[in-house]
Amino acid sequence: MRAAESPLPVDASCRACGSADLRSFFSSPAIPVNNARVFEERADALRVPNGALELAFCRACGFIQNPRFDPALVRYDDSYEEQQSFSPTFTAFADGLVDDIIERFGLQGKRVVEIGCGKGDFLVAICERGGNAGLGLDPTIAPDRLRQRTGTQLTLRREFFGEETGLLDADAVICRHTLEHIADVRGFVRALRASLAGSPHARIFFEVPDVGRVLREGAFWDVYYEHCSYFTTDSLARLFRENGFTVDDAWLAFGDQYVMLEARINPDGAAPAGGSEADAEALAALTASYAERVSAEMGRWSNTIRAAKDAGERVAVWGSGSKCVAFLSETGTAELVDAVVDINPHRQGRFLPSTGIQVRAPESLTAAPPDLVVVMNEAYVSEITAQLASMGLKPQVEAVG
Template identity: 45%
Template sequence: MNAPQSPNHAVASSRFEAPGATACPACGSDRTRSFYRCADVPVHSCLLVDDQQTALDFPRGELDLAFCTGCGFVYNQLFDPSHNAYSSDYEETQGFSPLFREFIKDLAERWVQRYDLAGKKVVEIGCGKGEFLAEMVRAGVASGIGVDPGVHPERIDDDVANRLTWVKGFFPEDFPLIDADAVICRHTLEHIAPVADWMRTVRESIGERTDTVVLFELPDVSRVLEEGAFWDVYYEHCTYFTAGSLARLFRRTGFEIVDQWTAYDDQYLIIEARPATPGAEDAAEGDDENAATGSAADRFAAAHAEMIGRWRTRLQTVAAQGGSSVIWGSGSKGVAFLAALGDDAALVTAAVDINPFKHGKYMAGSGHRIIAPKELTEFQPDLVIAMNSAYLEEIGSDLDALGLRPSLEAV
């Protein structure tokens, strides 16, 4: 069994230690308040665990989510970066989904066209398995550099491999200077505890260039808080952003915003920026969105408990009728879902995943076996719970192809 590995696309390093619990990591304010606590949470979600007992004994941590009334930022005050150990054994990719592949293809084409990146050079911090950088090359960029301790160059298709360079390590230690026409960072910032320090380092690494476009993508916490989406709160995500708190962080750390929007069924925030020129205005503190986020944070614990109760009842009902249930998706959402169910997680028979590298492995914390979709013909489940509503149509098609007609529901 390997040691716990890096979170999804995370490339923070020991240089950036977690800040004190009383100070907001985004703005430094002491105007923070705790609104949700939870203990006994698996510290990683996508690690390939080889046996069930190791999965059951997986290291745990604590959540203490805090809200900054000054800038609207949400973060885990008890996040401990010493739990992180980075290597290529983390299996976080969504790249086996046709829907996801189409999404990143469209996003890459949009960015190449909008920012005139054809024939130019891009750098991706936290490139994961490299799928998105490969799509940027297909969309027209001349070359790309991917930085991530978990990259697998052997998985990159031959049509783009000779135009890509990989740094199997950390930003900034292993890649301190960014000389590129675009800096991309997707689903990494939410894993960084000292976000302001890290973003200032990104700005410093770009140097005097002000024409470099900076393109980030990360989850939107507004939906999580409003819906009580407990499956989207887990240990690796130590920081949580709204559109407003993200924009303020960028302005505060030396960037000017070009555009912001949401994508992927409004689950993701996308921010497009450039290095700010000297004398640019700092971020304004506080707005109506802050008040709305604070109110949602205050309601989150109750909404969270209600949502967990709803799914416990659903699973108990299926079991009482002699049926069986599985979840579809063994990544972070699945780990969080099963952890929150407590003893009722035993009512879930298995976790389904289309990623072949996960098949036969076990989920951290709950110990559920990860199976290929084709194995469902043996289980004949009565209920399939999709861990992401965006994949409902795709999952439905896969079930139809297997000749299965269970109830398919999304968290």
């Protein structure tokens, strides 16, 4: 990546509020465009194109976007593999969230819509535990993976949400880790409000990554092409308030990695955005120093892996998702890594975009024990360390964040 600012596109404006007061603070001319895809053939993985990344901060509302994002470059199909529910740590988090949402919204015998439902496991849990009827929308749905009780009322539609979706019959709408993939976030939220014209009392729950943590940590591994929109609790709440919703709560969860938002339709339409001037200034300061932190983090990790190899050690990366692809691509260490492993069986045996590395099962590490295991998310360190120990392995374990 390169840190120098570059001129924004002539017509660039904030996709959240419409302001032209954008400041570019980070850019890279070419990064892989589909980090979460995996491929049966290595040649197909190596053919994944690159796209231009630019991070631009809106000084009017705090939203961060990639104004050079081209949605035509990104594909969401059967090769898109984002399911995290194979991890006990993540499953425990998701189970707690299911219970929380059911309690918050009183979801017993109600109608629930999940936009961007992925493989559908979260929606199934909502429906089973609350006796709810569910509708899931996602172009990457895999119904054959779902295990659900007989009688669960569930409809899955392999499609994107948008204006063409029409009216939603819902008591609650859930949208997790989808809005960051949407360029026109204002249009998306307005389309959501319009789709609920027949369900004015519907409750809304959104979940997205927290960009504040990314900026503070210089977490370049959490910045990739599919994520063209970045939020804090303030900027996400502002987006909803300005487009006809009342925000009841906004908070951080999962080790402060995720922004969560609870909202409902405001019958009076748009409301004052609110937000703290001090928070806006703090975010602006983080964007100004982000490039320096990224440079330090990239150097630290590159040196760590190269030092291990120079010492004759074996290095494995645990977690083959989007973070891994960004991490290996940007540090230039793909050829130094001896193995990339993942507990998701639908990733195992397939090849990662850009690097062409084949993903292995964790058990494969016993044949050639690693000396260093780089974990792609610190939330999973305890789980992974325990699994390594169960295989008789005790390598040094370090998490990127």
